[in-house]
Amino acid sequence: MPRFSVIVPVHQVQGYLRACLDSVLSQSLPDLEVIAVDDRSPDHCGRILDEYAARDSRVIALHHEENRGVGRARNTGAERATGDYLLFLDGDDTLAPGSLEAVAERLKQDGDPDILYFDHVRTYWWEAAEKSVFGGLLASAGTDVFRITERPEFLRLFAMTSNRVYRRAFYGEHGFSFSDGIYEDALVSYKTMLSAERISCLARVVLEYRQRRSGASTRSPGRNHFVVLDQYTRLFDFLDAPGREHLAPLRPMLFERAVSHFLFCLGNPDRIPRRLRGEFFRLAARWYARHLPEGFAPPADKALGYARLARGSWLLARLGDVPRWARKELTRRRRRLRRQVAQRAKAALYAYHLRRPLDPNLAVYSAYWDRGVFCNPAAIYHKAREIAPGVHGVWLVRKSDVPRVPKGVDYVVPRTRRYWRLMARATYLISNVNFPNDVRKRPGSVHLQTHHGTPLKKMGIDQQRYPASAKGMSFRRLLERVDRWDYSLSSNPHSSEIWERVYPSSWQHLETGYPRNDVFLTAGAAEVAHARAALGIAPGRTAVLYAPTTRDYQRNFVPRLDVERVCRALGEDFVLLTRIHYFHGEDARLKALHEEGLLVDVSRHPSVEQLCLAADALVTDYSSIMFDYALLDRPIVVHADDWPVYRASRGVYFDLLSGAPGETPGAVSTSDDELIAAFRDGAWNGPEAARLRAAFRRRFCAFDDGRAAERVVRRVFLGETEPLPLAPLEARTPAPAPALLAAAVPEEPRSGPQEAAAKP
Structure with missing residues (x-):
């Protein structure tokens, strides 16, 4: 049997799950099993678990047929476990490298105690890590193995599930299990500690405890947090059961831990919202009176909060002081007011329109920072005109780009009087980047983030x-903008x-x-022929479309390819369509080669969609165009002469040049010579390229x-919740490759509106 059974309950953590599993499976101690329980997660967690189980026999993927909650998921994992010790690890947390080997050594040294506690760090989205306050307490245990009655100060350890391991036989003999609802870990933490005959500690960081900005159940304010009162009631029922008189x-210390937990929830608006604070306070006050130990003395640093609960009057508690969360809210409001005053007339106009009702039939669109009618927003706009004609769409377009607006499309120039009225009153706001910081998210409005590529x-x-x-x-401002989103589009599980x-x-x-x-x-065929x-x-x-992306480490456009040499080497049978990134202006050299007739400058x-339809093949470096072009099932060549520098300066999610299936889309070149050779010897369109x-x-x-586009319009504009069925990949028919077309005068294309759905 393995030394450790790592039990991972999984629900809506697809963005973190791979890091969690990798942190366990890469441990220097391989003697473990991972029992991951998909609690009917609505995202791609179940698929990720099956993927890991298929390639590593230590992973056991279990799937609940219905959502039962994190406690039940942990119970399912514990029932299936075969290891000597249980470690409960949440799907968004990770283990520090080499930590399980250190735990195993300490367990052996201490003669396999019932519980071993270890330290943790809190990790935050802004890349900070914060040490726990329990390092000194854990170190104070030294090499002692003890009962909690001998060292009651250890009741102050963080009452969570993942900062310890349990001997499985001990856990099973006592019939421990997690209850429903949040704060279930506090109940199990204390019950196991009170029952253990042998406890030891390791003053080493094992757990990396992720503090998620959103998505955590404990950060979803509402009445669900009232269950903390029930959890501690169960704990005191356990404490009062016959046979536990010792x-x-x-009891006084457990009472102090419980009440401190209540006060923490009461003072945290992410847990108990303002509208429910009075009710929670009154219930907590009743709990306080019912379980108060004789002669109990509140801790000095929290005496005021304890005194208010003891009095039981919410009115007196409210008059006593202004809570910290309220002071922060007042500070935020003052800062916001100062910004609004500074903006003067603009803010006054916008504020006036914000007081007017939303227009249920108004949608505002923007693409690439108001550059025009492009990309995903454009495709949604055209489909909405077709199947939701009652919704009027208006585009934000910079003054310099107004001449490019298609005929018949309503638009407004940003920062004009009409702009502020539209931004205040639009029910739907659709963009592939983000609207400006000063755009307010109104109740009832719907913000759709379409993105503009696969990452x-x-x-x-x-x-x-x-x-x-x-x-x-x-990044703070970035996340304030993200907080306005209601929906985020995705084109594949990787993006999700x-x-x-x-x-x-x-x-x-x-x-x-x-x-x-x-x-x-x-x-x-007609659309492809027309595009060519x-x-x-x-x-x-x-026709070869060459579309490189921009480099963050370079200020201006720097050619990564000698296009003149490549064009001359490939000869008259090939034509190079060259498109530099829209961040850069015109390139004089490309313009000259275009005028010479050596290539076609399509910058x-x-x-972009029409260019892709016209091209027989794509040459790119790290641009997301490769993911879109792959839909056409035509050859893709990655030309990446600066891959090490790009990867180090920008960071990437997978190794594009690895040659591994699912990572590399076709032939690869890192120099002009290699690119020319790929086309001359046929590697660009050979069997290996097709397999990749x-x-x-x-x-x-x-x-x-x-x-x-139809799915988006039906969900966002028409409110339909049942999505259109997804056609299997093998049943889809891409636009025909140009090589299959007959040399004939092209017919008029059928998908005219889609031409506007473009990247600039």
């Missing part, structure tokens, strides 16, 4: 470790996992696929089946 001296590079709060990409970004972790807030996933990519599954003809691509020529072409592309498509083309 524990009576511990290879680090995003969101993960950028904190990469200052070259953050460039002075305020990343978005959840790097943009932590209370928004909902819409796993619809990317609306801008619908055209890749709905376009036919519009670019002047002669029949029979192989300012209004539609198929695996890449399976991983990253999961949700795109040509109906993404």
Whole structure:
């Protein structure tokens, strides 16, 4: 049997689960089993568990048919466990490297105690780590093995589940189990401690206890937190049961732990909201009176809170002082007011419109910081005009980009009078980046974040470790913007996992696929032929779209490829469509080569989607265009001459150049010579490239089946909750490859509106 059974209850932690499992499976002590229990998680947690179980025999994936709660999930895992010791680890926490080996050594030294406690650190989304306050207490135990009656000060240890291991025989003999509801770990923590005959401690950090910004059950304010009163009632019933008279001296300290817990919840608006504080206070006061030990003396640092509970008057408690959370709220309001006064006329106008009712039929769209009608928002806009015509869409467009707005599209220039009225009164706000900081999220409004690519590079709060990409970004302000989101689009499970972790807030996933990519599954031969003809691509020529991304470590556009040399080397059979990133202006050298007729400079072409339809193959480096182009099932060549530098400066989520299925989409080159050779010897379109592309498509083309825009409109605008069925990947028919087209005059395309659904 294994030395450790690590039990992981899993529910809506897809963004953190891989890190949790990897931290266990990479331990220097391999003698363990991981029993992970999917508690009917609505995200991709179940799939992730099955993936790990398939490749590591130490992982046992169990699946509840219905959601039973974290306590029941832990119970399921404990029942299946076979290890000498149980370690309960939440799915968003991790173990420190080498820590299980240290625990095993200490258990052996102490003769296998019933419980061994260890230290932890709290880790935060802003990359900080905070030591626990219990390191000194744990160190004070030295090599002692004791009962809690001998060392009652250890009742002050953090009453959680994951900062200890239990001898499985001890845990089973006493019939311990977790109850329903939150705070179930406090009840089990104290009951096990009171029952153990042999306790020891290890003053080493084993647990990395993640403090999530959102999603944790204890940070969801509401009446569910009232259960903390019931949990401690059960603890005192346990304490008062016959045969436990020897524990009576511990009653005052347990009472103090319980009341301190109540006061903490009462003073935390993330747990007990303001509207429920009076009711919670009165129930806590009754509990206080019913369980008060004779001669109890409150701790000096909390005497005021204890005295208020003892009096039992919520009115007197409210008059006694202004709680800390209220002071913070008042401070935030004062700061917000100062900013509003400073903005003067603009703020006054916006504030006036904010007092007016929302317009239920008004939607505001923006793409790429108001550059025009592009990308996912554009595809949603066109589909809404088709199936939700009652919703009027208005686009935010910078003054310099107004000439590019398609005919018939309503738009407004930011910061004008009409802009403030629309931003205040729109029910729907759709963007592929973020609206400005001063845009307010109104009750009843719906903010849809569409994103504009699948993440290879680090995003969101993960950028904190990469200052070259953050460039002075305020992550606090970023998360304030994220807090406005109601929905976040995703095109594959990889994106869902990343978005959840790097943009932590209370928004909902819409796993619809990317609306801008619908055209890749709905376009036919006529659309492909039309796209090529519009670019002047002669029949029979192989069109290669070269679309590199920008570099955070470089200020301006620096060519990563000698395009003139490549064009001349490939010859007349090929035509290179070159598109530099929209962050950069025109490149004089590309313009000259375009005028010479050696290549086609498509840097300012209004539609990336049309370029993809026209191209026989894609050459890119780290641009997210590769994930979109994969939908067409056409060759992709990764040209990455600076991969080590890019990976170090920006950070990536997987090794694009590994050659592993699901990571590399096709042939790879790291120099001009290698790229030329790939096309000359056929590697760009050979069997190995096809095999890699198929695996890449399976991983990253999961949700795109040509109906993404319709799914979004039906869910967001029409309120339909039953999603359209998703067509299997093998049943989807991409737009035909140009090589299959007959040399004929193109017909008029059928998917005209999709041409506007573009990247700039």
